Amino acid sequence: MRATLILALTLSAVRGAPCAAQGFDRNTAPTPGPVTPIHIPGWTKTTLANGAQLIVTQKRDLPLVSFSLNIVGGSYNFESVSKLGTANFTAQMLSEGTATKTADQLSEAQQTLGTTIGINMTGEGGTISFTALKDKLEPALALTADMLLNSTFPAPALERIRGRTLVALQQGRDQPNTIASNVFSKVVYGNDHPYGRVTTETTVKAITRDDIVAFHKTYYQPGRAVITVTGDVDPAAVKDAVEKAFAAWPAGGTRPSFQYPPAPAPTKTTIYLVDKPKSAQSVFAIGLPGPPRDTPDYYAIQVMNNLLGGLFQSRLNHNIREVKGYSYGVNSQFMFGRGPGAFRAGGGIITAKTDSALIQFMREFHGVEGEVPFTDDEIMQGKESLIQSLPRRFSSVNGIGGSVAGIYTQDLPEQFYQEFPAKINAVSRDDLVRVAKKYVDLNHLNIIIVGDKEVVQGPLAATGIAPIVTLDLDGRAVPIP
Amino acid sequence: MHLTRLRLVAVLAASLASPVLAQAPALKPAPTAISIPFEKYTLPNGLTVILSVSKTIPQAAVDVWYHVGSKNELTGHTGFAHMFEHVMFTGSGHVPYGLHDRLTEGVGGNNNGSTTNDRTNYYENVPSNYVESALWLESDRMGFLLDSLDKAKFEAQRDIVQNERRQGIDNQPYGRAFEILTAGMLPESHPYSWPVVGYMSDLQKATVEDVKQFFRLYYAPSNATLAVVGDFEPAPVKQWVTKYFGDLPRGAAITRPAVPPVTMKETRLVYEDEVQIPRLYIAWNTVGENSEDNEALNLLSDILSGPRTARITKALVYDQQSAATVGAFTDASELYGAFLVTVTPRPGHTLTALEASADSIIAKLKADGPTADEMARVVAGSEFQFVSGLESNLGKAEILLTGSVFHNNPDHFKVQYARLKSVTAADIKRVANKYLTSGRVVLSMVPMGKTSDAAKADKSTKVTVSPDGGHYLMGSK
Numbered sequence: 002m003r004a005t006l007i008l009a010l011t012l013s014a015v016r017g018a019p020c021a022a023q024g025f026d027r028n029t030a031p032t033p034g035p036v037t038p039i040h041i042p043g044w045t046k047t048t049l050a051n052g053a054q055l056i057v058t059q060k061r062d063l064p065l066v067s068f069s070l071n072i073v074g075g076s077y078n079f080e081s082v083s084k085l086g087t088a089n090f091t092a093q094m095l096s097e098g099t100a101t102k103t104a105d106q107l108s109e110a111q112q113t114l115g116t117t118i119g120i121n122m123t124g125e126g127g128t129i130s131f132t133a134l135k136d137k138l139e140p141a142l143a144l145t146a147d148m149l150l151n152s153t154f155p156a157p158a159l160e161r162i163r164g165r166t167l168v169a170l171q172q173g174r175d176q177p178n179t180i181a182s183n184v185f186s187k188v189v190y191g192n193d194h195p196y197g198r199v200t201t202e203t204t205v206k207a208i209t210r211d212d213i214v215a216f217h218k219t220y221y222q223p224g225r226a227v228i229t230v231t232g233d234v235d236p237a238a239v240k241d242a243v244e245k246a247f248a249a250w251p252a253g254g255t256r257p258s259f260q261y262p263p264a265p266a267p268t269k270t271t272i273y274l275v276d277k278p279k280s281a282q283s284v285f286a287i288g289l290p291g292p293p294r295d296t297p298d299y300y301a302i303q304v305m306n307n308l309l310g311g312l313f314q315s316r317l318n319h320n321i322r323e324v325k326g327y328s329y330g331v332n333s334q335f336m337f338g339r340g341p342g343a344f345r346a347g348g349g350i351i352t353a354k355t356d357s358a359l360i361q362f363m364r365e366f367h368g369v370e371g372e373v374p375f376t377d378d379e380i381m382q383g384k385e386s387l388i389q390s391l392p393r394r395f396s397s398v399n400g401i402g403g404s405v406a407g408i409y410t411q412d413l414p415e416q417f418y419q420e421f422p423a424k425i426n427a428v429s430r431d432d433l434v435r436v437a438k439k440y441v442d443l444n445h446l447n448i449i450i451v452g453d454k455e456v457v458q459g460p461l462a463a464t465g466i467a468p469i470v471t472l473d474l475d476g477r478a479v480p481i482p
Numbered sequence: 483m484h485l486t487r488l489r490l491v492a493v494l495a496a497s498l499a500s501p502v503l504a505q506a507p508a509l510k511p512a513p514t515a516i517s518i519p520f521e522k523y524t525l526p527n528g529l530t531v532i533l534s535v536s537k538t539i540p541q542a543a544v545d546v547w548y549h550v551g552s553k554n555e556l557t558g559h560t561g562f563a564h565m566f567e568h569v570m571f572t573g574s575g576h577v578p579y580g581l582h583d584r585l586t587e588g589v590g591g592n593n594n595g596s597t598t599n600d601r602t603n604y605y606e607n608v609p610s611n612y613v614e615s616a617l618w619l620e621s622d623r624m625g626f627l628l629d630s631l632d633k634a635k636f637e638a639q640r641d642i643v644q645n646e647r648r649q650g651i652d653n654q655p656y657g658r659a660f661e662i663l664t665a666g667m668l669p670e671s672h673p674y675s676w677p678v679v680g681y682m683s684d685l686q687k688a689t690v691e692d693v694k695q696f697f698r699l700y701y702a703p704s705n706a707t708l709a710v711v712g713d714f715e716p717a718p719v720k721q722w723v724t725k726y727f728g729d730l731p732r733g734a735a736i737t738r739p740a741v742p743p744v745t746m747k748e749t750r751l752v753y754e755d756e757v758q759i760p761r762l763y764i765a766w767n768t769v770g771e772n773s774e775d776n777e778a779l780n781l782l783s784d785i786l787s788g789p790r791t792a793r794i795t796k797a798l799v800y801d802q803q804s805a806a807t808v809g810a811f812t813d814a815s816e817l818y819g820a821f822l823v824t825v826t827p828r829p830g831h832t833l834t835a836l837e838a839s840a841d842s843i844i845a846k847l848k849a850d851g852p853t854a855d856e857m858a859r860v861v862a863g864s865e866f867q868f869v870s871g872l873e874s875n876l877g878k879a880e881i882l883l884t885g886s887v888f889h890n891n892p893d894h895f896k897v898q899y900a901r902l903k904s905v906t907a908a909d910i911k912r913v914a915n916k917y918l919t920s921g922r923v924v925l926s927m928v929p930m931g932k933t934s935d936a937a938k939a940d941k942s943t944k945v946t947v948s949p950d951g952g953h954y955l956m957g958s959k
Binding site: 025027028030031033034035036037039040062063064065096104105108109111112113114115116132133134137161164165167168169171172174175176177279280281282312313314322323324325326327328329349350351378381382385386387388389390391392393395396397398 | 536538539540541575576580581583584585587588589590591592607609610611612614615618622626637638639640641642644645646648649650652653654655713722725756757758759789790791796799800803806807826828829855858859860862863864865866867869870872873874875
């Protein structure tokens with residue numbers, strides 16, 4: 002502090018703004034003006050000659066354009082279980098050179114256009130995307146198509162990607178959040194469900210160039226593609242440009258069925274402790290398999306979770322961070338997908354309060370299941386925060402593109418956003434308690450805690466909340482010595 | 483930058499971390515897109531007000547900057563500016579705790595704050611019909627914070643900040659690297675030498691009385707700038723600004739810390755961390771964001787790392803394949819800057835060899851300068867980067883506030899833009915020679931018990947955390 006008492010004492014001597022409005026009561030919050038109706042932009046939907054869907058949305062206030070080629074289905078649906086990492090490696094290999102351009106030339110071309118073509122892969126989807134000034138759309142499209150259709154997959158590049166990935170995997174074993182996520186997947190879904198897959202050194206070492214070439218051929222097909230173009234563009238001109246750029250992409254491919262095996266049978270609530278000696282914090286991941294995205298309970302779950310662990314003033318964060326001071330922040334979420342995506346709550350907890358924090362997590366779970374009824378004002382906030390934040394989803398070209406793509410990649414109703422406010426408003430208090438009881442099943446929680454076992458095990462046992470099983474970094478039981 | 487209420491895992495990087503806009507908004511002289519229309523005025527009590535209308539969505543950002551950050555702290559009291567920021571969320575004279583969130587996230591908006599070395603910001607994104615509420619909320623904590631302050635509230639926030647430090651630094655692999663670098667690069671009395679989040683022992687001893695003094699010194703309209711950006715009507719907003727802020731008293735003049743130039747010899751450090759793979763950090767002192775060299779330093783970092791054709795990236799990651807990852811970063815605060823190179827080795831490659839490789843690449847650039855093609859590529863994306871930053875109300879507010887607070891000119895981004903476009907290859911060569919000198923810190927973060935893995939281990943001094951967690955012990959520097 003540079004404070005001196007003398008300076009502090011002089012502060013009240015100077016008063017500004019003698020004409021400032023007086024006579025109002027600062028204790029009364031201003032009355033909000035009328036609500037502005039929520040405007041959802043419209044879009045045009047067409048199908049390319051090769052079968053890919055094309056969705057164009059205009060946003061003309063800035064000279065920007067966002068392009069995203071979304072493939073429905075991802076590593077869970079197309080990757081061999083013994084070669085986890087193939088999907089991601091294939092995505093990376095699309096930047097390693099084409100029939101007519103070296104990898105460096107592809108990179109230089111993107112830099113010159115002022116854009117970056119990003120290629121990403123998740124469990125249930127893949128994207129190839131860029132954002133650019135609108136006058137760079139056509140050359141960027143041509144470059145994207147070249148990478149998608151004419152990549153040569155040079156073998157030395159695969160070895161480099163493998164080498165870097167092995168380093169990253171090893172570093173992940175030092176990272177408590179990564180450890181918690183991996184062990185959570187293993188404990189909650191086991192080895193036989195795609196949601197339990199974790200890429201390892203072994204699976205990465207098994208990937209060959211032939212695997213990459215085969216994955217590329219099988220996976221990137223227009224029959225399962227949804228292309229979005231958003232920004233300062235003309236829909237008809239965009240259609241011509243995209244058709245032209247992807248004219249050589251042969252028709253084929255269908256969407257995956259997303260038929261998953263059932264999640265493992267629920268097991269009695271258990272604490273799974275992963276030892277990370279001398280940790281300053283314990284990382285919590287508490288949860289179990291949940292419903293798929295198309296559950297009719299979707300809207301009730303959104304409101305309930307918002308109040309449990311979504312908002313800053315959610316019950317979990319209010320109690321464990323703001324009141325108790327055990328954490329910098331805790332939260333909860335439903336990881337909606339085509340299959341039984343998890344409910345997961347957690348955060349980083351100071352080591353000394355690991356047991357106390359777990360007690361509070363359990364207390365808040367009990368609370369939302371009826372012990373502490375939701376107030377009318379809580380419910381109103383839970384709903385308004387979802388409804389009135391919709392405009393921010395539509396404030397950027399990427400936000401619009403992603404929101405609109407989600408409708409078609411996830412098979413949602415085309416009026417999803419227009420109907421969203423009414424569906425959220427229709428959720429009742431009873432619905433909230435019902436979905437809390439149903440999906441935050443207190444008898445079958447998997448409580449993963451990554452922390453300093455020597456310090457936290459005794460206090461955790463003393464809570465009596467659940468038996469403790471010690472696991473290693475890969476989620477395997479550690480034998481009792 | 484330290485976000486007060488970040489919910490997900492934050493990458494906190496102490497004073498080398500780039501605040502949102504420390505990397506100069508990259509600009510290009512297209513007359514239409516490179517502009518943000520605004521109106522600026524000052525109330526009689528010294529509050530600077532910036533209004534910028536944008537009708538893209540029916541929402542607005544209300545963003546208040548106070549020109550105070552960690553550099554205004556003193557040794558032994560580190561982390562206080564940021565901890566104070568947390569206290570600003572605990573309610574104020576007429577606003578009970580919780581109402582701030584009720585009138586922001588509870589109506590579809592959000593709020594947060596952050597602290598850097600130089601400034602502290604507080605913002606609300608709200609539906610347009612809640613702009614008046616946001617102004618009321620901000621004015622109340624600007625004027626009446628102490629009316630509701632109590633010890634329990636303060637101590638809870640002190641615990642939270644300590645958890646923020648644990649989560650972002652103490653419990654993260656390599657988490658202490660930036661703190662150690664900064665401590666090694668600057669004398670202990672230098673206002674940029676300590677981490678924004680502060681040292682644990684200093685956090686523990688902060689008191690309510692400290693909060694009161696800090697508020698009286700720095701939290702006055704004359705040390706604040708308010709921006710409102712988004713979909714609103716200027717006339718009523720001006721009335722509300724006068725109504726809620728106009729009668730708050732002006733503050734006393736503030737003595738701002740002097741930031742002396744620093745010269746140093748090479749300092750070699752090694753720190754044992756809970757990691758399996760070592761990592762090399764090389765850092766140089768540079769200049770603040772007010773220096774005309776700043777844009778050239780930005781482009782220099784882009785020439786060294788980033789895309790696969792960048793020089794260090796290409797040589798170490800692609801050609802030699804000796805590194806898993808590399809990075810070159812420049813960070814400019816208001817009155818101090820640093821340039822950093824990091825290298826994570828692949829198995830079989832030593833930090834000593836990687837340091838030599840990086841040094842030879844930098845030496846070649848210092849001798850020859852960049853090529854014309856390199857120059858063209860590193861500026862090609864600048865217009866896009868700027869325009870895409872205009873999509874968010876808060877992003878625009880931060881650009882205008884940066885210029886206004888540090889340069890008394892919300893349009894300062896145009897100056898930076900013009901500078902960026904005028905940087906020549908000779909400028910890059912000149913700043914590389916001027917700043918990337920032998921006076922630097924070379925830090926090896928190594929696995930426990932593996933100090934021999936350090937770059938030039940025999941010449942490296944072992945760094946440890948002091949028993950009270952209050953600072954780093956690194957011999958005599």
